[in-house]
Amino acid sequence: MNRLARMTLCFAVVLFLAMPALAQDQxxxxxxxxxxxxxxxxxxxxxxxxxxxxxxxxxxxxxxxxxxxxxxxxxxxxxxxxxxxxxxxxxxxxxxxxxxxxxxxxxxxxxxxxxxxxxxxxxxxxxxxxxxxxxxxxxxxxxxxxxxxGVQMGGWFRKEIKSLDDLQGLKMRIPGLAGEVFAKLGVNVTNIAPGELYTALDRGTIDALEWVGPGMDIKMGFHKITPYYYAGWQEPxxxxxxxxxxxxxxxxxxxxxxxxxxxxxxxxxxxxxxxxxxNARAWEQMKAELPDIKVMTFPEPVLKAMKAATDEVMAGYAAENPEFKEVYESRKAYLAVARPWTKVSEQYYIETSDVVAE
Amino acid sequence: MNRLARMTLCFAVVLFLAMPALAQDQxxxxxxxxxxxxxxxxxxxxxxxxxxxxxxxxxxxxxxxxxxxxxxxxxxxxxxxxxxxxxxxxxxxxxxxxxxxxxxxxxxxxxxxxxxxxxxxxxxxxxxxxxxxxxxxxxxxxxxxxxxxGVQMGGWFRKEIKSLDDLQGLKMRIPGLAGEVFAKLGVNVTNIAPGELYTALDRGTIDALEWVGPGMDIKMGFHKITPYYYAGWQEPxxxxxxxxxxxxxxxxxxxxxxxxxxxxxxxxxxxxxxxxxxNARAWEQMKAELPDIKVMTFPEPVLKAMKAATDEVMAGYAAENPEFKEVYESRKAYLAVARPWTKVSEQYYIETSDVVAE
Incomplete structure (x- = not known):
C-alpha cells in the first residue's frame, strides 16, 4: 500500500467512525x-x-x-x-x-x-x-x-353547613392552606392517609373531608356516608x-x-x-346514577368568613417570608386586572345560558 | 495508485458526498x-x-x-x-x-x-x-x-336595547351566523369594510355594530358615537x-x-x-380612562328571542346539509355533558368572588 492509499484508507476509517459518533452524541x-x-x-x-x-x-x-x-x-x-x-x-x-x-x-x-x-x-x-x-x-x-x-370540589359533609356554628369542632380531613383556613374557623383539622379515608368517615373519626372532584371522589364511596357535596373555593x-x-x-x-x-x-x-x-363525564354520571347526592354551595356568611381567614393565613406567611410576599402580591395584582374581564366575558356568558335554557 | 488505494479513495469520496446529503434531505x-x-x-x-x-x-x-x-x-x-x-x-x-x-x-x-x-x-x-x-x-x-x-363582546349601540322593539329596523353591521340571527329579529343587517366602520356610524349609515373585544374595539373610537357596549352571546x-x-x-x-x-x-x-x-389589560384601561362607556347585558326577553332565532337558523342549515347537521349535533351533545360541570365549577367559583369581595 502506498502512502496515498494509506492516508486515504485512514481518512475513510476516521469518517466511518465519526458518523455514528455524530448520531451517538445526540x-x-x-x-x-x-x-x-x-x-x-x-x-x-x-x-x-x-x-x-x-x-x-x-x-x-x-x-x-x-x-x-x-x-x-x-x-x-x-x-x-x-x-x-x-x-x-x-x-x-x-x-x-x-x-x-x-x-x-x-x-x-x-x-x-x-x-x-x-x-x-x-x-x-x-x-x-x-x-x-x-x-x-x-x-x-x-x-x-x-x-x-380545573376547580376542585369543596368536600363531603355528613350534615348541611348552614352557618359558621356548624363548623365548630367539626372533624375534617382537609390538607394545605385550606386546612389552615378551616382551623381558624374552629374546624378540627386532621390528615389521614387516602387508603383509610372511607373507614375514618364510617367510624366517625372524621365528619367531613375534602378530596378532589367527581371523577376521583365517587369511586371512593364517600357519598354513602356524607351526602352533602359542596362546590369549591379552596383550589380554583x-x-x-x-x-x-x-x-x-x-x-x-x-x-x-x-x-x-x-x-x-x-x-x-x-x-x-x-x-x-x-370531570364533565363523571359529573354527568353522578347526576344520573346517584341522584341522592346533595350538591350544595356554602352560605354567604361562611364564604365571607373563609375569605377573611384566608387573608389572615396569607398575611401571616407574607409577614415572615419575603419570597412568599412577592409571589402573593404578584398574584393579587394579576387577579385585580383579570377578574373584571372574566366576569364580563366568561361569567356573563354562562349566566346567559341559564337565561335562555328552556 | 494501486487498486486498493483507488477503491478506498472512491469509498471515502462516496462517504463525503453522502454526509451532507443526509442532512440536506431533511x-x-x-x-x-x-x-x-x-x-x-x-x-x-x-x-x-x-x-x-x-x-x-x-x-x-x-x-x-x-x-x-x-x-x-x-x-x-x-x-x-x-x-x-x-x-x-x-x-x-x-x-x-x-x-x-x-x-x-x-x-x-x-x-x-x-x-x-x-x-x-x-x-x-x-x-x-x-x-x-x-x-x-x-x-x-x-x-x-x-x-x-375568549368571549367576544356583543357590540356597540347608539341607544340602550330595552326590548325587542328596539331591534326593529336597527341598521347594524354584524357578520356571520349572528347576522342571520339578528336579521330574523328585524335588524337591518349590513356588511361594511372595517376601514369605513367609524364613518358609517358617524353618518348614521349604521346605528350599531359588532366588532371584537376591548383590545381591538377601543382603538376604533366607536365609543365616541355608540356609548352602549353589550356583553357577548354570538362568539363565546x-x-x-x-x-x-x-x-x-x-x-x-x-x-x-x-x-x-x-x-x-x-x-x-x-x-x-x-x-x-x-383583553384583561384593555378592559382595565377602558374602565379607567373611558368611564362613560356603558357596559350592558341584553335583557332576558331579547336573549331568549336571540336563542330561538339561533335555533331556527341552525335548524335551517341542518335540514339541507347533512355534514352541518352532524357537527351541530356533536356539539350539542358535548354541550349537554360539559355545561353542568362548567356551572358547578367555574361559574359557581366566580360567583363566590363577588360574594366575598369587600
Whole structure:
C-alpha cells in the first residue's frame, strides 16, 4: 500500500467512525417519575404523552422512560428525586412541597385566587413563570406548568353547613392552606392517609373531608356516608407540574431543550382538556346514577368568613417570608386586572345560558 | 495508485458526498400566510412563534417564513392559498370560509354554543378534531386549533336595547351566523369594510355594530358615537386556525410532522393566554380612562328571542346539509355533558368572588 492509499484508507476509517459518533452524541436517555400511579388517568398520561412526543420529534434519539408511583414508591418525594438526579424529570404538583417551602403552593393554586384562564395569563404574561423559576432555583430544578385540573370540589359533609356554628369542632380531613383556613374557623383539622379515608368517615373519626372532584371522589364511596357535596373555593385552578433537573436540562443540545419545553406546553394544554372531559363525564354520571347526592354551595356568611381567614393565613406567611410576599402580591395584582374581564366575558356568558335554557 | 488505494479513495469520496446529503434531505423551507397584518398582536404572533419553535427543534433544518396580510394582500383567501400550495401553511379563523362551506363556522365558534374550555374538551375528546379533518378534507388541507380569543363582546349601540322593539329596523353591521340571527329579529343587517366602520356610524349609515373585544374595539373610537357596549352571546369561544397543505404535510419526515403538530398545540395554548392578557389589560384601561362607556347585558326577553332565532337558523342549515347537521349535533351533545360541570365549577367559583369581595 502506498502512502496515498494509506492516508486515504485512514481518512475513510476516521469518517466511518465519526458518523455514528455524530448520531451517538445526540442520544439521550432520561427517566421521569410521576406522583400518580400509572393507572390514575388522566394525570398519569403525562408520562406516556411526553415520551411519545419527544421520541417522535427526535427520531428516537431522546427517549424518556416513565415510572408511576407503584414502581418508585415515592409519590411525594418527586422533588427530591429530581433534585438528586435519580430521575431527570417528574410530573407532580407544586403544593406537595409546602413543607419545604410554602411559596411553592402558589404554583398549584390558592384559596379564592386565580381561575385556570387567569392563572395561565399570570404564568405567561404576569411574571408567574419567572417567579416559579426563582422559587425553584434553590432546589436546582426547573419547574413548568403541567396541565390544570380545573376547580376542585369543596368536600363531603355528613350534615348541611348552614352557618359558621356548624363548623365548630367539626372533624375534617382537609390538607394545605385550606386546612389552615378551616382551623381558624374552629374546624378540627386532621390528615389521614387516602387508603383509610372511607373507614375514618364510617367510624366517625372524621365528619367531613375534602378530596378532589367527581371523577376521583365517587369511586371512593364517600357519598354513602356524607351526602352533602359542596362546590369549591379552596383550589380554583390546581396546576400540575413538570420538574426537570437543572444540570441535566442545561446539558441537553439546544434543539432538545426546545423539543422538551414545547412538548411540555402541548401536554399542559391537552391535560387541561383531558381533566375537563373527565370531570364533565363523571359529573354527568353522578347526576344520573346517584341522584341522592346533595350538591350544595356554602352560605354567604361562611364564604365571607373563609375569605377573611384566608387573608389572615396569607398575611401571616407574607409577614415572615419575603419570597412568599412577592409571589402573593404578584398574584393579587394579576387577579385585580383579570377578574373584571372574566366576569364580563366568561361569567356573563354562562349566566346567559341559564337565561335562555328552556 | 494501486487498486486498493483507488477503491478506498472512491469509498471515502462516496462517504463525503453522502454526509451532507443526509442532512440536506431533511432541509425543509415553508411559507405561512396570516389573515392578520404583522402588527396585529397577539394574533400575528402565531407566525414568529411557530417559525422559532420549529427552527430551534430541528437545528434550523425546517424553516418557516411567515407573511402578514400587508404583504400577501389576501387576508381572507388563506384557505385557497394553502390549498393551492402557494403557502404550505396559514393562520386564520375557520368561519372566514362560511361562504364556501357553512359547516366550517363551527370550528371557530357559534352563538350560544361551547365556551373555550368546553370547546377544547370537544376538540380533543368529543370528536371535534376528527370532524374538522373530515370537513376540511374536501379542500385538501389539514386544520388545527390555533388559539382562542375568549368571549367576544356583543357590540356597540347608539341607544340602550330595552326590548325587542328596539331591534326593529336597527341598521347594524354584524357578520356571520349572528347576522342571520339578528336579521330574523328585524335588524337591518349590513356588511361594511372595517376601514369605513367609524364613518358609517358617524353618518348614521349604521346605528350599531359588532366588532371584537376591548383590545381591538377601543382603538376604533366607536365609543365616541355608540356609548352602549353589550356583553357577548354570538362568539363565546372564537378559535383561531392553522391550515396545512395536505400533500406538503404528508411529504414531511415523520419527526417533522410531530415537531409541527406539537408546536401548533403549544402555540394554541400560549395564544389563548395572550388573548386573555390582552383583553384583561384593555378592559382595565377602558374602565379607567373611558368611564362613560356603558357596559350592558341584553335583557332576558331579547336573549331568549336571540336563542330561538339561533335555533331556527341552525335548524335551517341542518335540514339541507347533512355534514352541518352532524357537527351541530356533536356539539350539542358535548354541550349537554360539559355545561353542568362548567356551572358547578367555574361559574359557581366566580360567583363566590363577588360574594366575598369587600
Amino acid at each position: 442520544k439521550v436517555r432520561w427517566k421521569l417519575a410521576m406522583t400518580w400511579t400509572s393507572t390514575l388517568e388522566p394525570l398519569a398520561l403525562a408520562g406516556p404523552w411526553l415520551a411519545e412526543m419527544v421520541s417522535e420529534m427526535t427520531d428516537g434519539n431522546f427517549e424518556i422512560r416513565f415510572e408511576g408511583a407503584e414502581k418508585h414508591k415515592a409519590a411525594l418525594e418527586i422533588l427530591d428525586m429530581v433534585k438528586g438526579g435519580q430521575f431527570e424529570m417528574g410530573h407532580s404538583a407544586s403544593y406537595y412541597w409546602k413543607g419545604k417551602d410554602v411559596t411553592t403552593t402558589f404554583f398549584t393554586t390558592a384559596p379564592f385566587d386565580l381561575n385556570a384562564a387567569e392563572q395561565y395569563g399570570w404564568y405567561y404574561y404576569g411574571g408567574g413563570l419567572e417567579l416559579m423559576q426563582k422559587v425553584y432555583s434553590k432546589f436546582d430544578v426547573y419547574s413548568f406548568p403541567g396541565g390544570n385540573t 385552578a390546581s396546576e400540575l407540574q413538570f420538574l426537570v433537573n437543572k444540570a441535566a436540562f442545561d446539558k441537553l443540545p439546544p434543539a432538545y431543550q426546545t423539543v422538551l419545553t414545547t412538548a411540555m406546553q402541548a401536554i399542559a394544554f391537552k391535560m387541561t382538556a383531558a381533566n375537563f372531559e373527565a | 432541509k425543509v423551507r415553508w411559507k405561512l400566510a396570516m389573515t392578520w397584518t404583522s402588527t396585529l398582536e397577539p394574533l400575528a404572533l402565531a407566525g414568529p412563534w411557530l417559525a422559532e419553535m420549529v427552527s430551534e427543534m430541528t437545528d434550523g433544518n425546517f424553516e418557516i417564513r411567515f407573511e402578514g396580510a400587508e404583504k400577501h394582500k389576501a387576508a381572507l383567501e388563506i384557505l385557497d392559498m394553502v390549498k393551492g400550495g402557494q403557502f404550505e401553511m396559514g393562520h386564520s379563523a375557520s368561519y372566514y370560509w362560511k361562504g364556501k362551506d357553512v359547516t366550517t363556522t363551527f370550528f371557530t365558534t357559534a352563538p350560544f354554543d361551547l365556551n373555550a374550555a368546553e370547546q377544547y374538551g370537544w376538540y380533543y375528546y368529543g370528536g371535534g378534531l376528527e370532524l374538522m379533518q373530515k370537513v376540511y378534507s374536501k379542500f385538501d388541507v389539514y386544520s388545527f386549533p390555533g388559539g382562542n380569543t 369561544a372564537s378559535e383561531l386556525q392553522f391550515l396545512v397543505n395536505k400533500a406538503a404535510f404528508d411529504k414531511l419526515p415523520p419527526a417533522y410532522q410531530t415537531v409541527l403538530t406539537t408546536a401548533m398545540q403549544a402555540i394554541a395554548f400560549k395564544m389563548t393566554a395572550a388573548n386573555f392578557e390582552a
